[in-house]
Amino acid sequence: MKTQTIQTVLLLICINLMLFSCQDISTHNESPYEGPPKDHIIxxxxxxxxxxxxxxxxxxxxxxxxxxxxxxxxxxxxTRYAEYDLKTIKQYIAYIEHEAKEANVEIQTLRFYLSNYPASDKFPNGDVVKFPKRNSFFVVPTMAYEGKNVGFYLEDIDGVYTALPINRNGLRGKDENKMRDEPQGNVNEAGFFISAAPTLQGGGTTSIIFNEGNITPPPAGANDFGDDN
Known part of the structure; x- marks a missing residue:
């Protein structure tokens, strides 16, 4: 009888441990609730x-x-607003955190750049311009580099997944070829979005810049703060 009781207790303990482990696996990706972000809610x-x-x-x-x-x-x-569904935002956060971890860098901030789609039907590479002439923005994750907070993208360099700054302006006057041979961890040098930089998607490079939301002028009744049409 005593042996049976001990076995029953051990079985219950095992079941509780299994349930706790399953709950932990399903929720470990969720950020803990800490109330509203200080000084950011208006x-x-x-x-x-x-x-x-x-x-x-x-x-x-x-x-x-x-x-x-x-x-x-x-x-x-x-355009007065852009919107994304919450699932897409969460997926983007998970994506950039994964890519940063692979490159052994830490994301410091998300930088929102105001931008404008060109007044044409296609981009130079042939991609369709979804919203010609429309105002927009894109999001660039940043990392710490030589005391600065810089946007970055990722590239496979000799088998090493590497984070590269995308702004050459703050790196002028340095020997870029030498610095490419002497990476600091998984961080290296690169150009801005243009000229000497490789295309930021394809050719071994990975862009983590977020855009392409729904940014058409709001239809009547959909604008939360007033109808400007």
């Missing part, structure tokens, strides 16, 4: 004020310029 009133300031100080300028160069006389409506 009120609805402040958001409205900032939205209205953009409407008054930027939208008319964009409209006037784009309308002045429209060969077909079409009227331009500036």
């Amino acid at each position: 009120s609805v009133d402040r958001a409205q004020e900032m939205y209205d300031a953009y409407s008054q100080r930027r939208v008319p300028i964009l409209q006037k310029y784009e309308d002045s160069i429209a060969a077909d006389g079409s009227k331009f409506t500036p």
